[in-house]
Amino acid sequence: MNRFSIKDIEILTGIKPHTIRIWEQRYGILQPQRTATNIRYYSDNDLKLMLNVSLLNKMGYKISKITCLSADEIENKVRSMAESACDADINLGVLLNCLVSLDEEAFEDLLNKNLNCIGLEMTMNNIIFPFLQRIGMLWLGGSIAPAFEHFFTNLVRQKLIAAIDKQERKIGPDSKNFLLFLPPNEPHELGLLYAHYLIRSRGHRSIYMGLNLPVHHILCANEMYKPDYVLTALTTCVKIKAVEEFVQHISKAFSQSKILISGTQALNRCFQVPHNARLVTDFDDFIFLLENKIS
DNA sequence: TTATTAGCCCAGAACGTAGA
DNA sequence: TCTACGTTCTGGGCTAATAA
Numbered sequence A: 001m002n003r004f005s006i007k008d009i010e011i012l013t014g015i016k017p018h019t020i021r022i023w024e025q026r027y028g029i030l031q032p033q034r035t036a037t038n039i040r041y042y043s044d045n046d047l048k049l050m051l052n053v054s055l056l057n058k059m060g061y062k063i064s065k066i067t068c069l070s071a072d073e074i075e076n077k078v079r080s081m082a083e084s085a086c087d088a089d090i091n092l093g094v095l096l097n098c099l100v101s102l103d104e105e106a107f108e109d110l111l112n113k114n115l116n117c118i119g120l121e122m123t124m125n126n127i128i129f130p131f132l133q134r135i136g137m138l139w140l141g142g143s144i145a146p147a148f149e150h151f152f153t154n155l156v157r158q159k160l161i162a163a164i165d166k167q168e169r170k171i172g173p174d175s176k177n178f179l180l181f182l183p184p185n186e187p188h189e190l191g192l193l194y195a196h197y198l199i200r201s202r203g204h205r206s207i208y209m210g211l212n213l214p215v216h217h218i219l220c221a222n223e224m225y226k227p228d229y230v231l232t233a234l235t236t237c238v239k240i241k242a243v244e245e246f247v248q249h250i251s252k253a254f255s256q257s258k259i260l261i262s263g264t265q266a267l268n269r270c271f272q273v274p275h276n277a278r279l280v281t282d283f284d285d286f287i288f289l290l291e292n293k294i295s
Numbered sequence B: 001t002t003a004t005t006a007g008c009c010c011a012g013a014a015c016g017t018a019g020a
Numbered sequence C: 001t002c003t004a005c006g007t008t009c010t011g012g013g014c015t016a017a018t019a020a
Helices: A006-013 A017-027 A044-058 A071-084 A088-101 A104-140 A146-166 A190-201 A219-225 A240-253 A264-268 A283-293
Strands: A177-180 A205-208 A229-233 A258-262 A277-279
Touching: A006 A017, A006 A044, A044 A071, A044 A088, A071 A088, A088 A104, A088 A146, A104 A146, A104 A190, A104 A283, A146 A190, A177 A190, A177 A219, A190 A205, A190 A229, A190 A258, A190 A283, A240 A258, A258 A283
Parallel strands: A177 A205, A177 A229, A229 A258, A258 A277
Antiparallel strands: none
16 A cells, blocks of 8 residues: 655645645545544555546546545546546546556556557657656655556557657668667666667667676677767666766767667766767757757 | 764745636 | 636645764
């Protein structure tokens, strides 16, 4: 059972803590448990209810009307809403609900609906990554078990691999070769898989080597494939010195290529960027690079 | 070990806004 | 004008980090 603070509920539902307290006081919407020092904390069921209430509220339902409904009635309304809506905010809320319930079927249905409705890129940019950002904060804070994040990332990973598999190969006349890999102890694969998809969709060649790869294991691929670009991600928090050494190492190992480095460590700029490297701050930046600067 | 400080949380009152 | 609802302000308590 997860345990959420009022701040967690704010992050996940977008409802301000004071508003939550007022709703509790005026409508008795929740009766959270308290710590020995009188601090509120909320259960999975409380979170589910608040997610549903916030979704209905965002859709224009008055809080006074929502609180007249039972939990089941609220859930049914949200379900019927989710079947027709393609709004990112609503989808985000429904996804969170599926996550808390570990409801794989509903989760897949929603992902498939969005993939069909708005396509992979919009689904990733508007729903998956914002969602990961939210649950990542809670995971770091210890409010949800890492298992929930794994449940989510594995399902998204499956969808990405299926989308890559279905991709039509259109190699453009000015296509470039990309080599993608993740270094050891770097488990965050979704970003790189998505980059793989983006590169191929823009008419370039891309080889995805996978995760947990020491640099010396891919040197032969480097010699045979001769990539124009090598893309890697540094997200997991490791010592700055280790990051610095890794970056210098790949800069020398792939001296004939341009190195692209993404991930949190790149965002934080915690290392010196070698002359043949470039930081990729987000996917918009990467897409801009693919569409404009690579030719 | 103790004092101080910053950050977060709590609650109540008052206020502002939108709609009937 | 009244009502419903959300926000802001104020003051106090608790906790953890830091300095003395």
